[in-house]
Amino acid sequence: MGLRPNLLTRRTAGVASTTLALLLSTAAVGVVPAASAFSAAPTEACAEPADVHSDARVKAGAHAKHEPNELTVKETREREADLAAALRDRANFRAGAGAAALATVTIPVVVHVIQEDSTRAGGNIPDSMINSQISVLNQAYSGATGGAATAFSFQLQKINRVTNPAWFPIVQGSSAERSMKTSLREGGKNTLNIYLGELSDDLLGWATFPKRRLDSMDGVVVLTESLPGGTATNYNQGDTGTHEVGHWLNLYHTFQGGCSGSGDSVSDTPAEASPAYQCPTGRDTCTATGLDPITNFMDYTYDSCMYQFTAGQAARMLTAWNAYRAA
Ligand SMILES: [Zn+2]
16 A cells, blocks of 8 residues: 555644654655554555554554554454453453452563574663653653553563574564564563564554454564653653554554444543644634544654543453453
8 A cells, every 4th residue: 555645734733844753754845644653544455463452553644555553444443342351251250250350460570582693783671761651651641741650660670681693683574573472471461561663664563452362473673762761762761662552452543444443432532533743732623513533542643642541441451451461
């Protein structure tokens, strides 16, 4: 699929380099934002990765290919049905085991640093950046940055440094990604595996949505230089990590579904026709009540622009945790 220019986004942003929350590079001049990023049409099914339960964030201005975390209407319908079924199963299981649903959750985190060599350009970042990323996650998910408090906190268990040029860059949807994850993934359904590296297609990151049966693809892939203090201009405060973990906890994009239907399946995020890039204050793309949720972590705006989850998103994540990831 080709790229589709999104003039609306560029005009709204008022800046030449549009887009991207998820795509980085190419920000060049006048470039058209990533195809995926723009499509208001949620039905674009092209280039979906082999595992359709994944999602990505792209940088503005990138030539992007389809952003893997944007789902079709059919896919979201299937995911919602699966969530309902998983909840029924878990309720039956808990009734039998006398177990209660969790209200607060500490998530163990394993960070895999994929390096080409020992240089910074080759992916060798200091531990301090990883520790800062964990802090950013804890602040975002606790509501400390201005949004709703969620049930989740994050605890770093391990940093696993891997030098392997065959996995650098990490190519979304590739057999190399599969072998990397198969080799490295650790822990159970509740363990968050984060893979840091140089990424394909100007992507900032991508993630898998939860599934009832854990598989080795489960986890979050994040551009190394998007961590706090990294070199990814406008996307280097750690919110790619925040965004991708949101998908891992079952959140859709705020622009999922556009202006119609059930949108992102969260009632307190106003409908949004398409992704917002940069920080277009006052943007309002749907006739329904409310300005576009450009400050939400699940949009595509600059890290400096996004600072919150809503109470509805917090509830959705906790429900999904108890359905899919709780022990
Ligand atoms: Zn995303």
